[in-house]
Amino acid sequence: MQSSKEEFLARINKVSKDTLMETLEIEIVDYGDDFLIARMPVTSKVHQPDGVLHGGATAALAESVGSFASHIFTDLENYFVRGLEVTANHLKSVKEGFVYAKATFLHKGRTTQLLDIRVTDDDDNLISICRLSTISLPKKK
Template sequence: MNFSKEEILARANSVSKNTLMETLNIEMVDVGEDYLIAKMPVNERVHQPDGVLHGGATAALAESVGSFAAHIFIDTEKYFVRGLEITANHLKSVTSGTIYAKATFIHRGRTTQLFDIRVTDEEDKLVSYCKLSTIALPKAK
């Protein structure tokens, strides 16, 4: 990483303005050499009609943290990142609090990346297990 942890998190959170990430209150909160962690509050904005966390909101959190992680570790002057596929296995219901998603590299190729994304609750219990594949494509000159 060429920037400090604080600079990376500030940059990631600043580009979320007027996006789905802002709508869902997704915030990047920690970064390391091969991972990125985001959090999202669980409230009525992300509930299903019966009051539990919507799987689509969980998938949006997972894709957001994985895509941001891919951006952090590539040259964004030359490449842009797009998601190719996401899978989500929802294992535990959540009705309130905060959930955390940690994206860790499984494969860190020049063109494709694969992430293991574990979504946990405030007690570090697994809520969803996700995998995301992304692709880095050259920007038009």
């Protein structure tokens, strides 16, 4: 029998079917009261031509985990969430293995949210530092 955490992770990963997250094999792997972690395999599918992780794939990972975090902590019955801006500073190259993106809130406002996303490799080396701002807008009744 799965624990509630495993069930939750399975449920949120299921919504990634037929999306960019599925294409890039991004998977949510852990969460807590103030964070969400996703991982992505580093293969030729996400390489730039010289054989290292493409910055755009890293930005897609960061936006995916940050957006998921905003969704999880928002009243989705009454609001929808959209990304406003993503930035990424790439500090180190990766050729293989996995990269992990940990999203934490810097600001969790009623309307806008700002997330810090740290991308690390299998050895916990810092690969990129990203920021994502999102907005929660009321659904029309």
